Amino acid sequence: MEVVLKILLVEDEFVSRMKLNKILSHFGTCDLVTTGKQLIEAFILAHEEGNPYGLISVDIRLPDMMGQEIVQEIRKWEKQHNVAVQEKEARILMVTAMSDGKNIMSSFKEGCEAYVVKPFDLDKITQALAKINVLPQSR
């Protein structure tokens, strides 16, 4: 039996959230949050319940946190809890409207693995996720 990928996505803007939900649904089941704080809480809760998210999609600019900060927080938490050893590290997709390299570079530095520049579509996201071995699931 194929294990369904658990996806957590944060996006404060409504249309993007709906669209991202629609697109990412091809890859797994999505939980949606709208702020960085909610994302961190959901991320920790999932770990505590023993069923962590496999993919986290992060908007680079949120009202409360920058995407880079979120990635930093996630990786810090994983390190503190030895998540790497269990090989349950989340894969992180950065969604950004800024095409400037600086933000993306600093996201990579913090441990993000893939990014997609807005406006995105299924093709773009599929390509980005293929690079980190997240593939569409047949349902």
Added chain:
Amino acid sequence: MNKRILVIDDNASIHEDFKKVLGLPVQDKSISEIEEMNQDLFGVKLARAGVGFDLSFALTGNRGCLLVAEAIEAGCPFGLVFLDQYLPDLDVISIITTIWEKAPRTEIVMISTFAVDSWQAPVEELGLTSRLLFLRKPIDTLVLRQMALSLLEKYSLSEKSSNATDQLPGERERQLELALAAMTTRNRELLEINQEASTNSSKKTDYLMSMSHEIRTPLNGVLGMVELLRETELDQNQRHLIETLAESGEVLMLLLTNILDLAKIEEGKIELQYTAFSLRKCVSGVINLMEARAIQRGNRLVTKIDPAVPAQVQGDEIWMRQVLVNLLSNAIKFTNKGNISVEIEVDVETERHVMLNFVVLDSGIGIDSKDQEQLFRQFAQVGGKAGVIYDGTGLGLAVCKQLVNLMGGEIWVKSNPGEGSAFHFSIAFEIASRKEAVNKPEQDREEPDNVIVPTSENGGRVLVVEDNPTNRKVAGIHLRLAGYCPEFVTNGQEALDWLSEEKCDLILMDIQMPVMDGFEATLEIRKFLPKIPILAMTANVFQSQRDKCFAVGMNDFQAKPVRKQGFLAMIEKWIGKPDAKKQANFKTAQSQPKVKVANTDEPLEPPIYIDRAIKDFEGDRELVGIVLTEFVKITAGRIETMVRATFDRDLEVVANEVHALKGGAGNIYAERLASVAEELEKALEQNHLARISSRLVSLSREFGCLQEYLRTCGDLK
């Protein structure tokens, strides 16, 4: 009420009498008191008298004084003391003094048996007092009783009022505290009101500044067009109309500048930027600017500069210039067929500083002495006929005064009606250099070393990079009329694209443009075209802006509004007059422009590409419908929030909202809305309030279009 009475008398029987008259009342009330007292005098039948006073007795003065002291200590002092005039131990004066020392309000009745004159001594000794009475034996019981009642009442009242007075400081403190608290509250309120007022004032200034700025842009277009119209064939009447139009436009421009300046000064937003500059150049620049207008009115414009005036002084050239422009334009306005002069002379000079006197002199209508005081105030202009004939707001002189004061100087006027006016101002400057020779390196710097001989290999082809269509048109017509061959793009990015495939001799570069501004574009162009002359065109005339232009690699600087003469002279300086032959070749070559040139007649793209959105949502039309409805609702809220936040100058909120809006709009392919949002984002990055406001208006308009479009297409259900 105090009921304590002390009787000091060496005769013990007197004590008994007092007891009977003033002591506790007898229970049997069959005999009325008054009858009883009327019947009996001292010693005989006083059995049932007494009104309930608390009596104490002393046989000697010492004993009496002791009892007084004890009573005070016990907290129940005697209100009244009956004192026999002759006591064995102490004399009556010393007893009274002692009692009053201890209890100054004690009522004392001196009782004597002998002649009246014996009372004289104590009265003289004790001075004027209201607390001493005299009673002669034998004593009438009623008199005694009434006296006791009356005096104790008096004592009690006096005690009460004194207590009240003693308590008063405490009471006052309380009241003071209350008043203080009220005052503090009021102060806080006032402070808030004051802050609000100053915020409002600051908002007003911002509004004024952005308004003036927004008005100036189209006005520049109007003035440019007028100048072009002048070049066409006109009859006498049309020419006159055009001249009037031009003059009114110039006046309006100056007025706007003054409003803007005054608002800036009032808000303390003007910063003086001190650089070394030449006053001679500054003055001649102003004269050049004003000459045409002076000549139109038949005036002669001359300058007289004292040779001792240093070549360069440290000062703010821009504002110095503004003062001179305002004074000169006033002089020209009020003078017909006369003389106007600008004079500068040295007043005092030290090793490092020089105090200069400036005079702008005219032979115009002059100003009445009673009007002279009003002159430098805002919105004041000399009334009467002058006000009718010479319209204006009089803001110019207010600006002059503020600016001169800001530069640490004084401004005043000497004038007589019909004899012209002399506006004086004096400012102290630090001397930058005394000799004119030191100026030369600066002049050299202005002349570029790489282009000495103007060349136009491409037939005088000029690329105009400018986002404002009116400015494009004005520049284009000037260039074409002069024989150059203009090409147009609307921003830096388009310029780069164009230059990657085309060639030109010179680039006219606007600074503030969407997508890519003039600075960035110049930096990019310099990477592959190091020598092509790039001339900046900008409405921002600040030195910092100029410096930046040169810093990014521009060669020259043309202030907007573009004026034909200076504009063409500058181009000629760089690439010479256009070569007719080469130009002809190019005209055929460039008939088909390869790069898309901004064209306002081009059909607009739709507010939203719904098909693409549906495709993105994998054909789920219903979901797109829901998303769009929600998007419209959210966006309306965002715009409202942004408008409010802009007003409150909370630009961070605006930035967050517009960012989210841009993302959303992009995602549903509302491209126009997304691109206006992007422009607003840029304006926010530049912190350019006027532009932010205008972009916000565009955004709102674009959103209206989208809503309208969605209403009419409505095929999502």
